Amino acid sequence: MELSSHIKTALADRDRKILLMTHIVLGYPSLETNRQVIEQMVANGVDLIEMQIPFSEPMADGPVIVKANQEAIEHGITVRACLDFAREMTAAHPIPFLFMTYYNILFKFGVEKFFREAQEIGIKGFIIPDLPPEEGEEFFALSSEYDIAPILIFAPTSTPERMRELTRYSRGFVYCAARKGVTGRQTDFDEGFNAYLRTCRANTDLPLAVGFGISSREDVDYLTGKADIAVIGTRTIRLVEEQGAAAVGPFIAGLR
Amino acid sequence: MNKANKPGYYGEWGGAFIPEVLYQTFCELNDAFRQAKADPAFWQQYVSLMGTYSCRPTPLTHAENLSRHFGGAQIYIKREDLNHTGAHKANNVMGQGLLVKRMGKTRVIAETGAGQHGVATATMAAKFGFACTIYMGEEDVQRQRPNVFWMEKLGATVVPVTSGSKTLKDAINEAFRDWVTRMDDTHYVMGTVCGPHPFPEMVAWFQSIIGREACGQIKQQFGRQPSRVYACVGGGSNAMGIFQGFLDNPAVELVGVEAGGKGLDSGMHASRLAARDGSAGVAQGYKTMFLQNSDGQMMDTHSVAAGLDYVGVSPILADLWQQKRVRFAAATDAEVMAALDLTMKKEGIIPALESAHAFVQAFKEAGEMGPDEAIIINMSGRGDKDIFTIAHAFDDPSWKEFIRKKGIAYGA
Ligand SMILES: Cc1ncc(COP(=O)(O)O)c(C=O)c1O
Numbered sequence: 059m060e061l062s063s064h065i066k067t068a069l070a071d072r073d074r075k076i077l078l079m080t081h082i083v084l085g086y087p088s089l090e091t092n093r094q095v096i097e098q099m100v101a102n103g104v105d106l107i108e109m110q111i112p113f114s115e116p117m118a119d120g121p122v123i124v125k126a127n128q129e130a131i132e133h134g135i136t137v138r139a140c141l142d143f144a145r146e147m148t149a150a151h152p153i154p155f156l157f158m159t160y161y162n163i164l165f166k167f168g169v170e171k172f173f174r175e176a177q178e179i180g181i182k183g184f185i186i187p188d189l190p191p192e193e194g195e196e197f198f199a200l201s202s203e204y205d206i207a208p209i210l211i212f213a214p215t216s217t218p219e220r221m222r223e224l225t226r227y228s229r230g231f232v233y234c235a236a237r238k239g240v241t242g243r244q245t246d247f248d249e250g251f252n253a254y255l256r257t258c259r260a261n262t263d264l265p266l267a268v269g270f271g272i273s274s275r276e277d278v279d280y281l282t283g284k285a286d287i288a289v290i291g292t293r294t295i296r297l298v299e300e301q302g303a304a305a306v307g308p309f310i311a312g313l314r
Numbered sequence: 315m316n317k318a319n320k321p322g323y324y325g326e327w328g329g330a331f332i333p334e335v336l337y338q339t340f341c342e343l344n345d346a347f348r349q350a351k352a353d354p355a356f357w358q359q360y361v362s363l364m365g366t367y368s369c370r371p372t373p374l375t376h377a378e379n380l381s382r383h384f385g386g387a388q389i390y391i392k393r394e395d396l397n398h399t400g401a402h403k404a405n406n407v408m409g410q411g412l413l414v415k416r417m418g419k420t421r422v423i424a425e426t427g428a429g430q431h432g433v434a435t436a437t438m439a440a441k442f443g444f445a446c447t448i449y450m451g452e453e454d455v456q457r458q459r460p461n462v463f464w465m466e467k468l469g470a471t472v473v474p475v476t477s478g479s480k481t482l483k484d485a486i487n488e489a490f491r492d493w494v495t496r497m498d499d500t501h502y503v504m505g506t507v508c509g510p511h512p513f514p515e516m517v518a519w520f521q522s523i524i525g526r527e528a529c530g531q532i533k534q535q536f537g538r539q540p541s542r543v544y545a546c547v548g549g550g551s552n553a554m555g556i557f558q559g560f561l562d563n564p565a566v567e568l569v570g571v572e573a574g575g576k577g578l579d580s581g582m583h584a585s586r587l588a589a590r591d592g593s594a595g596v597a598q599g600y601k602t603m604f605l606q607n608s609d610g611q612m613m614d615t616h617s618v619a620a621g622l623d624y625v626g627v628s629p630i631l632a633d634l635w636q637q638k639r640v641r642f643a644a645a646t647d648a649e650v651m652a653a654l655d656l657t658m659k660k661e662g663i664i665p666a667l668e669s670a671h672a673f674v675q676a677f678k679e680a681g682e683m684g685p686d687e688a689i690i691i692n693m694s695g696r697g698d699k700d701i702f703t704i705a706h707a708f709d710d711p712s713w714k715e716f717i718r719k720k721g722i723a724y725g726a
Contacts, residue, residue: 112611113610113611114478114606114611114612115478115483115487115597115598115612116487117333117487117490117491117598117599118333118494120491121477124477125477128477128478131611136609137609137610160597161331161596162595162596162597162606162610163609163610165594165595165596165610166593166595166606166608166609166610167609167610187333187334188331188332188333188596188599189331190330190331190332190333190334190337192330193329193330193331210334211333211334211335212334213333213334213335213337214335215334215335215336215337215338215339215497216334216337216338217338220337220338224334235334235335238335238494238495238496238497239335239491239494239495240491240494240495
């Protein structure tokens with residue numbers, strides 16, 4: 059099923075007021091741990107999972123995810139191993155999986171080859187934070203051809219005109235970065251944030267995912283009714299670091 | 315795909331691979347830069363600032379002893395070491411400082427490798443009254459300690475970067491992470507002709523002052539244009555600076571010298587173009603030839619010169635390399651020390667370790683050329699900052715004794 063209809067169905071059918079998307083850094087701390095974490099996430103109701111293929115220069119990420127990228131690479135993770143692991147996950151779990159990575163990973167692999175293989179695997183969308191529409195001619199053409207949703211990012215600095223422009227390229231949903239800066243820090247849910255989300259809503263028909271600094275049930279509650287998907291990134295990576303994979307299930311179960 | 319007509323592209327290289335949060339910032343930066351570039355008064359203001367606050371025009375020195383020593387071409391040295399703060403980096407930084415004033419921002423950040431760009435930025439910030447934070451790889455903090463001291467004394471905050479390879483590329487990533495958080499009041503003073511558009515064009519424009527001067531100076535002193543021009547290439551800003559004075563003249567051969575580290579076969583170098591190890595990639599906001607593995611992960615680079623120890627290279631130079639307009643060579647760490655030694659003894663001039671790379675290649679070729687020919691070496695900076703590294707490489711006994719005594723005096 060196409061990603062946006064999947065999201066709309068999930069929001070309607072299961073009577074969930076907000077969906078959860080989680081973020082995994084592949085190979086950190088190991089694929090085996092990733093496997094356990096994903097199983098717990100799916101068992102406890104996570105609706106979508108974005109799997110980050112590590113890159114040595116994760117410019118848009120904060121310290122926790124930077125370290126995860128770096129250590130995964132030091133421990134020998136390869137793009138090949140990520141793709142094989144993704145194949146296993148999409149076969150094992152019924153929810154949509156997305157790839158998040160930086161453009162060089164696709165570029166070096168061969169952009170079309172990457173799309174072809176991702177389609178075979180059953181990946182539903184790509185999030186590439188360093189690929190603006192201006193540089194993505196080939197990427198966006200291929201995403202239509204291979205039916206993989208390009209997920210574009212809105213930022214608090216995006217003007218309404220820019221949001222409408224980005225919407226023309228985005229499919230599935232739009233990822234709204236909750237604040238300026240990189241991943242990992244807390245976000246203040248203040249009136250400025252609410253106004254930003256209203257601007258996002260007014261300038262796209264796509265479902266809205268909100269990420270950056272979402273870490274608790276209170277955060278998810280706050281977003282309910284304002285956004286369609288809450289994205290939990292750094293928080294679960296930290297949780298696994300501190301308490302191991304087994305802590306993820308109860309944490310996810312307590313979010314909604 | 316033909317990107318020739320896309321702004322910010324040089325052949326297939328360049329572009330602006332930036333996160334959305336910076337889109338608006340880049341729109342504003344592009345506008346401000348366009349306006350400044352189109353305004354002759356702005357360039358005048360820049361030249362006048364460089365003539366009063368720095369030492370422009372910098373001299374072109376005829377290295378008579380070295381010329382005689384090699385018995386070939388007349389060797390001329392463009393003295394960017396005589397800039398205020400001791401390197402060509404000041405050109406770019408003062409130019410961007412004027413732009414920051416036009417944009418009304420109050421804080422500047424920068425990456426630095428050798429620390430020269432950091433010192434220049436801290437200096438500019440002090441003069442113009444900007445707050446200043448410098449990101450520097452932890453490894454470079456260690457090997458360029460004198461510059462860290464000066465940056466701090468000039469009022470800048472120096473942040474050692476501990477992620478990745480702890481060198482220049484990691485400092486660039488960290489500077490971007492700062493910028494995406496504080497773009498409203500902050501300008502990122504990119505130190506070289508790399509990164510997303512418009513930085514390569516902007517930095518090349520400010521650095522073109524080197525080539526403009528050198529072109530006139532050689533004509534005046536030697537009567538003709540040089541046969542060859544040599545410059546070291548880290549990101550490529552000093553090279554682009556001097557090359558632009560001669561690009562239009564196909565008779566002038568342009569030679570870029572990269573860091574050969576422990577040798578091109580050792581895997582421990584930073585030669586993106588002279589070695590066969592580089593390949594096309596997209597990172598740090600732009601497309602160029604990178605030293606990366608088959609997965610696209612950037613590799614560790616090595617050079618005795620922190621300022622050349624970088625995985626990428628200017629998209630403008632990648633294009634000129636592809637067009638065969640610029641020839642690329644590499645100098646090893648060992649060759650660099652020998653060239654440095656010779657230059658000090660023969661001319662009383664102390665090049666920076668980075669600049670000494672250009673001297674190596676010029677010395678290899680000067681003897682094969684005729685005395686009626688001239689070559690120019692761009693001496694991008696002075697070697698004072700490298701005192702610890704150079705003393706260590708020469709294994710200098712009296713220096714070691716001095717450090718030991720200082721250590722004891724500080725109770726180490
Ligand atoms: C003295 C000196 N020369 C050269 C370089 C290399 O930079 P670029 O290739 O941009 O000139 C540096 C960089 O730090 C430097 O300090």
